[in-house]
Amino acid sequence: MKLKRLNEDFRVEELPIIEGGDRGRFVFYRLWKRGLGTLEAIEAIRRRWNLAAEQVHYGGLKDRHAETIQYLTILEGPNRPLRETNLSLEPLGRLQHPYGPRDFRGNRFGLVLRDLTPDAAARAQRSAEAVPRDGLPNYFDDQRFGSVGFGGGFIAEAWLKGDHERALRLAIAEPNASDRPEVRAEKAILNETWGQWADAKARLPRSHARSLVTYLVDHPTDFRGAFARVRRDLRSLYFSAYQSYLWNLLLGRLIEQTTRPEQRAEIDFKVATLPLHHGLDVDQARTLRSWSLPLPASRTPLEAEGPKRDLVMGVLNELELGWEDLRVKHLKDVFFSKGERPALFFPDAMTHQVAPDELYPGRQKMTLSFDLVKGAYATLVVKRLTEPLA
Numbered sequence: 001m002k003l004k005r006l007n008e009d010f011r012v013e014e015l016p017i018i019e020g021g022d023r024g025r026f027v028f029y030r031l032w033k034r035g036l037g038t039l040e041a042i043e044a045i046r047r048r049w050n051l052a053a054e055q056v057h058y059g060g061l062k063d064r065h066a067e068t069i070q071y072l073t074i075l076e077g078p079n080r081p082l083r084e085t086n087l088s089l090e091p092l093g094r095l096q097h098p099y100g101p102r103d104f105r106g107n108r109f110g111l112v113l114r115d116l117t118p119d120a121a122a123r124a125q126r127s128a129e130a131v132p133r134d135g136l137p138n139y140f141d142d143q144r145f146g147s148v149g150f151g152g153g154f155i156a157e158a159w160l161k162g163d164h165e166r167a168l169r170l171a172i173a174e175p176n177a178s179d180r181p182e183v184r185a186e187k188a189i190l191n192e193t194w195g196q197w198a199d200a201k202a203r204l205p206r207s208h209a210r211s212l213v214t215y216l217v218d219h220p221t222d223f224r225g226a227f228a229r230v231r232r233d234l235r236s237l238y239f240s241a242y243q244s245y246l247w248n249l250l251l252g253r254l255i256e257q258t259t260r261p262e263q264r265a266e267i268d269f270k271v272a273t274l275p276l277h278h279g280l281d282v283d284q285a286r287t288l289r290s291w292s293l294p295l296p297a298s299r300t301p302l303e304a305e306g307p308k309r310d311l312v313m314g315v316l317n318e319l320e321l322g323w324e325d326l327r328v329k330h331l332k333d334v335f336f337s338k339g340e341r342p343a344l345f346f347p348d349a350m351t352h353q354v355a356p357d358e359l360y361p362g363r364q365k366m367t368l369s370f371d372l373v374k375g376a377y378a379t380l381v382v383k384r385l386t387e388p389l390a
Contacts, residue, residue: 017093024094026057027077030069033087037064037146039233041087042072048082049074053233057098060374063143064178073099101374106348109378111368113385114357121354121364124385127278128352128368134280135289135344136384137251140244141377142270147234147241149174152271156242160325164223169194171230171238172209195220224330235334243326243336245271246296249315251343254291257311258284265389278389291343297336298327345376 018024033041038061046056051074058072073095082089113124147155151174158167173190176183186209193200197216204210212226219225227235252274255264263284264275280288294300294312302323303309316322328335347370357365366385372378 017095024096026073026075026095026098027079028073028092028095028099029071029077030090030092031058031072031087032067032069032090033062034067035064035086038062038070039237040064044084044087045082045089048084049078051077053231057100059099059101059104063146065143071099071104104374106371106373106376107378108371109369109381111366111378111382113366113368113382114363115360116357116364116366118364120386121366123388124366125352125354127385127389128350128366130278131347131350131381131384134278134285135346136376136380137255137274137276138342138345138376139248139251139269139274139380141379141383143377143379144244145241145270146176146178147171147238148271149176154242154245154271155238156328159227159238159328159331160242164227167238168212168223168227168230171227171234172212228331232333235331239328239334239336243296246315246319246326247293247341248272248274249319250293250296250312253311253315254293254343255288258287265387267383267387276383276387276389278384288343292340293343294340295337296323296326297338298324299336299338300340341375345373347372347376347381 017028031041036044038058042056042058045051046053055075055077056072057075059070062068062070071092075098077091079091081091116124149170151170153166153170153174155167155170158164158170169190173187173194175187179187182205186204186207189203190200190209190213193203197213197220200213201210201217204213208231212229215226215229216222248269249272252272255275255277259275259277259280263279264277266273267276277288293308294302296312296316302312312323326336350368350370352366352368354364354366357363359365368381368385370378370381
């Protein structure tokens with residue numbers, strides 16, 4: 001099965017965009033990209049236009065494995081386009097406030113599943129028809145865990161346990177499948193010279209990692225201080241990844257408790273094996289639809305007793321964690337998010353069509369379109385349509 005994806009923020013058209021003139025300090029842009037994550041694209045734009053990090057505001061992160069359209073503002077940004085090989089930036093007007101998550105309602109997706117056997121196409125069609133009834137588990141999908149390297153260690157978990165050296169090493173030296181060649185070379189040097197900071201500095205090219213090593217030359221054992229100098233956006237991703245992993249475990253346990261074995265399939269995600277439900281009874285569907293689960297964080301109030309607390313503490317106890325352990329110490333600018341997240345999500349305005357695949361003779365394709373609320377993953381729709389669940 002081959003997949004083509006298009007992902008775009010939607011309902012942006014409702015923003016109070018000022019066209020023409022110079023009213024509004026924030027220039028509003030449409031960003032198209034392919035083969036780049038949002039942070040990589042933002043970094044390229046900043047380098048090209050020599051921008052400070054605090055000038056750029058965007059609504060969310062989109063991964064590199066799709067053609068995506070999203071929007072951003074730049075404080076006093078240039079009123080001209082920017083075009084590079086894998087991205088383009090077009091000014092659309094001005095806003096009187098920076099663009100952020102509150103400024104769009106969700107994401108619109110267009111997908112084409114190609115090279116399907118007739119059986120796979122029929123299974124995908126049956127699954128697409130079942131999604132409005134069963135919903136989908138609202139897991140954080142694999143792209144949330146891009147910071148987890150080949151060793152599978154969570155940077156934030158090391159930090160919570162007080163192992164600041166391991167947290168730093170995982171952050172800057174752990175090989176990762178998404179590493180570009182220059183980053184792979186940099187990490188090889190760091191692993192070879194770890195602890196020999198003057199040698200590492202001499203061999204590394206100018207980069208963010210080299211600036212951290214420069215700090216360690218003068219403070220050779222202050223790994224906590226060095227980690228605090230890692231870019232804030234990256235540190236935020238590290239802690240979000242671990243919190244998301246814990247939340248996924250909570251949802252997986254809820255699905256196990258709510259369904260029968262024949263109503264779920266175990267699916268291998270990047271950092272865990274989790275159940276994907278199907279064929280729910282009416283009561284099961286109603287139960288799962290009614291649940292929301294707290295984002296694991298000591299800042300999130302947890303009920304004193306009841307089934308939600310029992311579920312949460314059961315999972316955390318197995319990991320030898322308490323609710324109060326889930327707070328970020330020694331870093332004043334990074335924290336675990338608080339709040340709750342629905343157990344299920346339901347694609348809106350979903351359409352699907354199966355037809356012969358003109359690129360793969362004898363095979364079929366499925367063309368899909370749907371809208372998702374912010375925070376829901378289209379890749380889970382793909383998993384539901386392509387995994388043999390029974």
